[in-house]
Amino acid sequence: MRQRHSPFQSFDPPLFFQLQTFDSLKNSYWLRSGFYTLSEKGTSLLFGFGSAVLLFRSLTKEEFGTWILFLTIVSILEVGRIGLLQNALIKYLATHEGEDAGKINTASLVLNILMTACIVLLLFALAAPLSMLMKAPGLAQLLYIYTITTALLVPFFQFNYIQQANLDFKGIFWSTATRGGMMFGYVLFMFVQSEHITLASLAICQIASAGVASVIAWHFAKPYSRYTRHAEWGWIKKLFRFGKYVLGTNLSAQLFRNVDKLLLGSLPAGGTAAVALYDAAMRITNLMDVPTASMASILYPQSAKRMEEGKSAVKDLYEKAVGAILVFMFPCITAVLIFAERIISIVAGPGYEEAANLLRITVFFGFFVPYAVQFGTVLDSIGKPRFNFFFTLMSLGLNALCNWIFISRYGVFGAAAGTLAAYAISFVVMQLFLNKILRINPLNALVYMAGYYRQIGGIALKIVRGKTSLKGLSPLAKQ
Numbered sequence: 001m002r003q004r005h006s007p008f009q010s011f012d013p014p015l016f017f018q019l020q021t022f023d024s025l026k027n028s029y030w031l032r033s034g035f036y037t038l039s040e041k042g043t044s045l046l047f048g049f050g051s052a053v054l055l056f057r058s059l060t061k062e063e064f065g066t067w068i069l070f071l072t073i074v075s076i077l078e079v080g081r082i083g084l085l086q087n088a089l090i091k092y093l094a095t096h097e098g099e100d101a102g103k104i105n106t107a108s109l110v111l112n113i114l115m116t117a118c119i120v121l122l123l124f125a126l127a128a129p130l131s132m133l134m135k136a137p138g139l140a141q142l143l144y145i146y147t148i149t150t151a152l153l154v155p156f157f158q159f160n161y162i163q164q165a166n167l168d169f170k171g172i173f174w175s176t177a178t179r180g181g182m183m184f185g186y187v188l189f190m191f192v193q194s195e196h197i198t199l200a201s202l203a204i205c206q207i208a209s210a211g212v213a214s215v216i217a218w219h220f221a222k223p224y225s226r227y228t229r230h231a232e233w234g235w236i237k238k239l240f241r242f243g244k245y246v247l248g249t250n251l252s253a254q255l256f257r258n259v260d261k262l263l264l265g266s267l268p269a270g271g272t273a274a275v276a277l278y279d280a281a282m283r284i285t286n287l288m289d290v291p292t293a294s295m296a297s298i299l300y301p302q303s304a305k306r307m308e309e310g311k312s313a314v315k316d317l318y319e320k321a322v323g324a325i326l327v328f329m330f331p332c333i334t335a336v337l338i339f340a341e342r343i344i345s346i347v348a349g350p351g352y353e354e355a356a357n358l359l360r361i362t363v364f365f366g367f368f369v370p371y372a373v374q375f376g377t378v379l380d381s382i383g384k385p386r387f388n389f390f391f392t393l394m395s396l397g398l399n400a401l402c403n404w405i406f407i408s409r410y411g412v413f414g415a416a417a418g419t420l421a422a423y424a425i426s427f428v429v430m431q432l433f434l435n436k437i438l439r440i441n442p443l444n445a446l447v448y449m450a451g452y453y454r455q456i457g458g459i460a461l462k463i464v465r466g467k468t469s470l471k472g473l474s475p476l477a478k479q
Contacts, residue, residue, distance in 0.1 A: 074146050088240075
């Protein structure tokens with residue numbers, strides 16, 4: 001009888017370092033993919049973070065809160081498009097080549113265009129009502145301008161997903177960095193010149209950055225871009241059948257992550273100024289999402305392949321991936337708890353001091369997010385997107401209920417407390433389900449985390465003693 005692997009019996013972490021040759025370091029899938037995906041997520045978040053730091057000081061709280069509500073709304077819509085296209089395209093391109101790959105790309109492009117048309121119609125229909133509901137007069141104009149931006153993002157998303165399906169992350173990094181970098185560059189220029197920044201000018205800058213980023217994505221995706229003259233409805237239906245659950249899951253997940261801001265902007269106890277204050281805390285909290293999002297991008301294609309080896313392989317991959325992310329999370333959480341006031345002062349400046357205590361609550365999101373994100377990634381990769389969708393929908397309803405209750409009673413602090421309560425309850429339910437279908441134990445991730453710390457400490461000690469150098473390091477999981 002085959003013995004079940006347990007991290008308590010042996011420690012073989014796949015994502016950190018051991019002493020090997022420099023050639024193996026260069027050829028590792030995890031290193032190459034990890035470098036570009038971590039760089040892509042990092043630069044995107046860094047440019048967004050840098051822009052926010054400047055806008056905190058350039059806009060009033062009401063203006064900044066309106067801008068955040070705009071970004072929240074369009075991100076929810078875009079995540080729906082990503083859900084419909086990304087995972088389905090990657091899943092089928094990974095197992096098809098030649099003419100079939102061309103048919104898949106063409107079908108995906110048709111879905112991309114149709115989804116974009118739906119987004120444009122929704123923006124026109126909802127712009128004015130949302131502006132009135134959230135008492136944000138400038139919101140409608142921003143949503144109207146964004147209809148142009150979302151159309152220009154059709155090739156951006158299409159070509160980046162094709163690259164990801166072919167395990168090539170270089171172009172994704174450059175196109176995403178360009179998109180965020182142009183936006184940051186504009187805000188920085190206006191700030192240095194002491195020029196007044198309008199919300200409309202920020203939305204117009206988004207149009208320019210989307211256009212340039214799409215051209216860069218096309219350039220890098222050319223080697224993999226195969227299309228047919230006619231779209232096959234069989235493939236369109238197949239992609240849609242798979243993608244519809246991921247679409248619903250992604251929409252629900254994005255709503256889960258942003259329902260606090262939406263309710264805070266809509267309920268009488270909140271408002272646009274409260275949204276700005278809450279976002280000051282969430283900006284720091286979201287910085288910790290970089291390793292989680294990067295690991296999810298790498299884990300999905302690997303998890304889909306590991307499923308062929310059996311559920312135990314997916315189980316190990318999940319536990320080790322979460323453990324690797326938690327290695328970064330725990331030091332970050334500790335530092336934020338100690339230095340919250342100073343961090344808020346540096347990030348948001350005067351007028352946002354109250355956000356420090358908000359940050360001490362929201363920082364604990366970082367413990368639950370890795371488990372939740374990898375939960376969705378694993379279920380999608382093993383062909384259970386429907387279950388992922390229902391769990392995410394359940395979490396969304398729970399989060400909305402908790403936020404409505406807490407915000408109504410405690411205002412802006414209720415948004416932080418309500419979301420944390422929803423994360424904790426969802427964590428328990430999801431882990432019980434994973435344990436049932438894959439025998440995953442959430443405590444194993446903590447064991448792997450401790451093992452990673454021991455290994456990193458051992459390597460650091462060898463470097464200090466001069467027994468090895470950085471060139472001798474390579475990931476254990478050489479795929």
